[in-house]
Amino acid sequence: MERLNPRVRVVWLFLAVFRAGIVGGFLVGAALVLSETGLWANSPDLLVPGAIGLAVALGLVRIVVAWRRYAVWRFEVQDDGLYIERGVFTRIKTVVPYVRVQHVDSRRSPIERTTGLATVVVYTAGSRSADVAIPGLTPERAERLREDLRRLAIESEGEDAV
Amino acid sequence: MRKLHPLSIAVRSISRSVNVGLLFFIAGVFASPGGAGGTLVSVGGMVLLGIVVAVVYEVAYYERFRYELTGDTFDVASGVLARRDREVPLRRIQNVDVRQPVLSRLFGLAAVHIETAGGGQTEVSLQYVDEEEARRLRRQLRRGARAEGDEDDESVASETDDPSDEDEEELLFEIQPRELAILSVFTIDPGASLLGGIALSFLSGFDPTTLIPADLVDGLPGAEGGLVALAWLVVLFLLAAWVVSAVLTFNRYYGFRLTRVGDELYYERGLVQRYSGTIPLEKVQTLTITERVPFRWFGYGALAVETAGYAPGQGSRGTESAIPLAGYDRVVGLARSIEPFGEVDLEAPPKRARERYGVRYLLVVGALVGAGYLLATATALERWYLPAALVVLVPVAAHLKWRNRGHQLGDRYVFTRTGFWNRTTKVVPYYRVQAVVHTQSIFQRRRRLASVTADTASSASLLGRAATAYDVDAERGLEMQLEIEERLQERLRARKRERTVGQWFQHDLSSDEPTGDDSV
Numbered sequence: 001m002e003r004l005n006p007r008v009r010v011v012w013l014f015l016a017v018f019r020a021g022i023v024g025g026f027l028v029g030a031a032l033v034l035s036e037t038g039l040w041a042n043s044p045d046l047l048v049p050g051a052i053g054l055a056v057a058l059g060l061v062r063i064v065v066a067w068r069r070y071a072v073w074r075f076e077v078q079d080d081g082l083y084i085e086r087g088v089f090t091r092i093k094t095v096v097p098y099v100r101v102q103h104v105d106s107r108r109s110p111i112e113r114t115t116g117l118a119t120v121v122v123y124t125a126g127s128r129s130a131d132v133a134i135p136g137l138t139p140e141r142a143e144r145l146r147e148d149l150r151r152l153a154i155e156s157e158g159e160d161a162v
Numbered sequence: 163m164r165k166l167h168p169l170s171i172a173v174r175s176i177s178r179s180v181n182v183g184l185l186f187f188i189a190g191v192f193a194s195p196g197g198a199g200g201t202l203v204s205v206g207g208m209v210l211l212g213i214v215v216a217v218v219y220e221v222a223y224y225e226r227f228r229y230e231l232t233g234d235t236f237d238v239a240s241g242v243l244a245r246r247d248r249e250v251p252l253r254r255i256q257n258v259d260v261r262q263p264v265l266s267r268l269f270g271l272a273a274v275h276i277e278t279a280g281g282g283q284t285e286v287s288l289q290y291v292d293e294e295e296a297r298r299l300r301r302q303l304r305r306g307a308r309a310e311g312d313e314d315d316e317s318v319a320s321e322t323d324d325p326s327d328e329d330e331e332e333l334l335f336e337i338q339p340r341e342l343a344i345l346s347v348f349t350i351d352p353g354a355s356l357l358g359g360i361a362l363s364f365l366s367g368f369d370p371t372t373l374i375p376a377d378l379v380d381g382l383p384g385a386e387g388g389l390v391a392l393a394w395l396v397v398l399f400l401l402a403a404w405v406v407s408a409v410l411t412f413n414r415y416y417g418f419r420l421t422r423v424g425d426e427l428y429y430e431r432g433l434v435q436r437y438s439g440t441i442p443l444e445k446v447q448t449l450t451i452t453e454r455v456p457f458r459w460f461g462y463g464a465l466a467v468e469t470a471g472y473a474p475g476q477g478s479r480g481t482e483s484a485i486p487l488a489g490y491d492r493v494v495g496l497a498r499s500i501e502p503f504g505e506v507d508l509e510a511p512p513k514r515a516r517e518r519y520g521v522r523y524l525l526v527v528g529a530l531v532g533a534g535y536l537l538a539t540a541t542a543l544e545r546w547y548l549p550a551a552l553v554v555l556v557p558v559a560a561h562l563k564w565r566n567r568g569h570q571l572g573d574r575y576v577f578t579r580t581g582f583w584n585r586t587t588k589v590v591p592y593y594r595v596q597a598v599v600h601t602q603s604i605f606q607r608r609r610r611l612a613s614v615t616a617d618t619a620s621s622a623s624l625l626g627r628a629a630t631a632y633d634v635d636a637e638r639g640l641e642m643q644l645e646i647e648e649r650l651q652e653r654l655r656a657r658k659r660e661r662t663v664g665q666w667f668q669h670d671l672s673s674d675e676p677t678g679d680d681s682v
Contacts (some may be wrong), residue, residue: 020316041304091607093600095647099654100596125279125470126596126617127628 001074001085006134008073009117012066014111020062026034037139067087073133077148080156082122084132096132101153118142119150122149163228163587165240171217171224171289173266177449178216188210229288231302236276238286250285252306254278256471259439260296267436272296275439275470276303279619304440330423334496335485337418338474341462345415345487348456349406358403415486420496427467427484427500441484445469447620448629449589453490458585463493468501490512503575503589508568514609515567517632521559527552569631570612571645576616576651578629593653594618598643602636612639616646 031051032038044050065088074085081097105121112118112135119135120142137145165442219242228239235249257277266272271290278285291299333583337345416433430438448468457463465485484500485493497503534546562582570577576595579587599615606612615630633641 038201081647088600089604091602093643095598095643097595097597097647099651124596125619127620132597 001076004070005117005138005141006050006070006137007117009067009070011111011117011136012069012116013063016062016066019060020059024052024059027055027058029041029053031066061111070136070162073136077145077152082132082149084134094132096122096124098149098152100126104145104146104149104153108139120145120149163230163237163678166227166229166288167222167271167290167292167295167365168224169269169271169292170266171220173269173290174223174272175217175220177212177214177263177265178220180227182212183209192225204280216620231284231306236303239286248286249278249610250278252303255303255440256445256469257439258300258303259437259485260300262293262432262436264434266290267434272436274299277469279470296319304442306425319372325512331421331428332423333421334417334427334499335420335488335492337415337488341487342412342415342418344457344460345538346412348412348454349403349407351410353398354407354410355403358406359399360580361406362399362402374491417629419488420484422499429484431486441467441469443500445471446500447590447594449501449588451493451497451589453585453587455583457487461490462487463490464488465497468618470619483587497589501575501589501591503572505576506570506572506577508570508577510568511633512611512635513564514603515611516564518605518609518611518633519563520556523556523559524546524553527556547595565631569634571641571642571649574630574649576631576646578616578631580630580632586627588627590616590618591653592646592649595646595650598646600639600643606633607636610636612636614639614642614646638662 008019009112013120026049028048030049035047068088069078069086072086072088072091076083078095081095082101084092084094084096086092102123106118107121108118116138117135118137118139118141119133120137121131123131134145165566171640189208222242226240226242230237234253235251236297238246238250240246240248255276256279257275259277261273261275261277262271263273266289269290270293272293273290274286274296275284288299345679367476413433413435415431418431419429421428425443427441427443428438429441430436446467447470450466450468451528452466453463463485464487467484476551480498485496488496530549530552531547534543534549537543538546566580566582566585568577568579574592576590576592578590579585579588595616596619597617599617600612601615602612611633612635613630613632614634615628617628631639631642
């Protein structure tokens with residue numbers, strides 16, 4: 001079982017804080033608008049502190065989840081298929097047989113580029129698991145994985161991709 | 163290169179005029195100042211403009227549209243402003259559907275739709291060709307696809323070589339008046355409620371109060387009279403929706419026939435509009451047997467054959483039912499003739515899954531009571547605790563849910579079943595499996611349960627109804643995942659062997675046949 005590069009936590013934490021910031025901003029902003037402009041005539045005094053508290057709590061949950069995600073994430077290039085284990089709340093274990101691989105992408109978002117990481121995405125024709133992404137790989141590993149998957153997909157030489 | 167039928171200009175223009183004209187009519191109504199004499203002229207002018215634009219466009223569309231059936235592809239060149247040339251390899255065709263809406267049927271025209279597994283929508287639509295041409299295309303497309311495709315065994319191969327067998331139809335299913343009646347009466351068409359409401363408001367002359375009989379309300383005091391009137395309206399509405407729904411369903415499935423020609427299924431149906439099409443058996447992804455509640459009690463079921471042809475958002479067309487309604491034995495019999503699976507002996511989820519459902523339903527009841535209590539503090543609502551009586555139903559509901567779930571890993575197929583109201587049994591051949599997913603929510607982990615999904619490329623599962631074995635023991639789930647994966651590889655190898663052997667036998671007949679395999 002291979003684990004992701006620990007630096008992927010930086011990416012996930014950044015995203016968690018960023019998203020929590022947006023949601024929290026909306027929450028606190030809405031509370032401020034309601035209490036300050038008098039749209040809600042006798043709003044409770046705790047409205048704004050409550051909103052701030054909620055925003056902080058949601059943010060903390062996101063951060064914990066992002067941290068935990070790294071501990072759960074695992075993948076393995078097996079004989080017949082790619083095996084992936086992930087999910088903090090709902091734990092998902094997926095097997096994608098190489099026969100079913102349609103194409104493989106490797107991609108790097110801006111945050112991934114700054115942290116020196118890459119993501120490999122494996123596409124199948126399935127309806128539920130049509131694309132499976134493996135984040136948190138070093139560019140060299142991503143390149144190698146993509147090449148391996150490509151080779152394995154060709155070698156398995158499926159009869160029917162669908 | 164062939165062109166569409168010239169009359170298709172007329173049909174397309176009329177149907178487009180209705181749409182565009184309506185749009186311009188609404189635009190005209192909004193744009194013009196209300197009430198003045200000029201309004202009618204300006205609205206009329208807008209409508210006329212819309213119609214002219216539509217007709218001109220359709221003439222250009224007709225002039226630009228060309229199609230041709232070659233030896234191994236179907237080519238289409240089309241487009242008025244942006245041109246598009248498209249080649250569809252015949253081997254990749256999943257479904258061919260022929261549709262005759264009312265208008266085109268009057269002119270003796272039909273629309274031919276060709277689906278492949280790629281792309282976001284129907285890959286080729288010929289609107290419209292005449293009926294004879296539609297039939298010819300359907301046959302030719304099938305023949306082309308078969309001649310091209312690799313055959314699995316000799317019997318099929320020899321059949322392909324003999325053109326006389328080509329059109330021999332075997333009737334598999336024909337809907338009986340009794341079945342059609344039951345289906346119409348008990349099917350709830352979601353669109354019908356809207357149509358029923360519209361019909362009702364027309365009947366009443368857009369004033370719902372006229373529908374309430376005066377003598378019913380008169381004798382009662384104010385508030386109660388209002389309630390009775392409201393209940394009366396609701397009953398009327400439901401009645402209207404039900405009648406509309408029955409009429410729609412009757413119209414849809416009237417004259418349903420399913421035949422088998424060689425290695426394809428052919429269906430036709432419809433009273434006012436006619437629909438027909440082919441489902442190639444070698445492209446079948448999943449068989450779905452549905453037993454909805456009122457039908458199940460009478461021993462009826464339905465069968466759908468899923469392919470990868472349709473794109474998401476194509477609505478009810480996602481799966482063409484092979485059988486809309488028939489006795490359960492017949493449904494299973496037909497399913498077996500498509501995919502020869504043996505006895506189905508489903509394994510129930512462990513008993514602790516039932517406890518889980520019980521807890522879930524208890525929480526729902528609790529939430530209802532809680533909501534009632536909150537409502538009671540804010541309004542004059544009394545007896546907010548009444549929903550608590552639902553607790554009696556919790557064990558029954560949990561048991562029924564548990565009873566109707568099951569799974570089995572057969573020799574060649576995976577079976578999964580779920581749903582009490584709409585019991586759905588899925589039959590998935592191992593070699594169609596795309597990926598195997600083992601999921602455990604936090605609640606499932608507490609009870610060491612898991613759900614195992616055998617994902618296929620079937621277009622119907624996009625609506626969240628993939629073949630999933632719910633709430634199996636977590637350890638067993640992992641074993642199942644491994645087993646499905648292994649059997650998939652095994653079946654693929656077996657099929658490859660069969661094909662190679664088949665190729666040796668017919669080597670002389672088609673030495674130049676591509677050894678590359680058919681995807682999709």
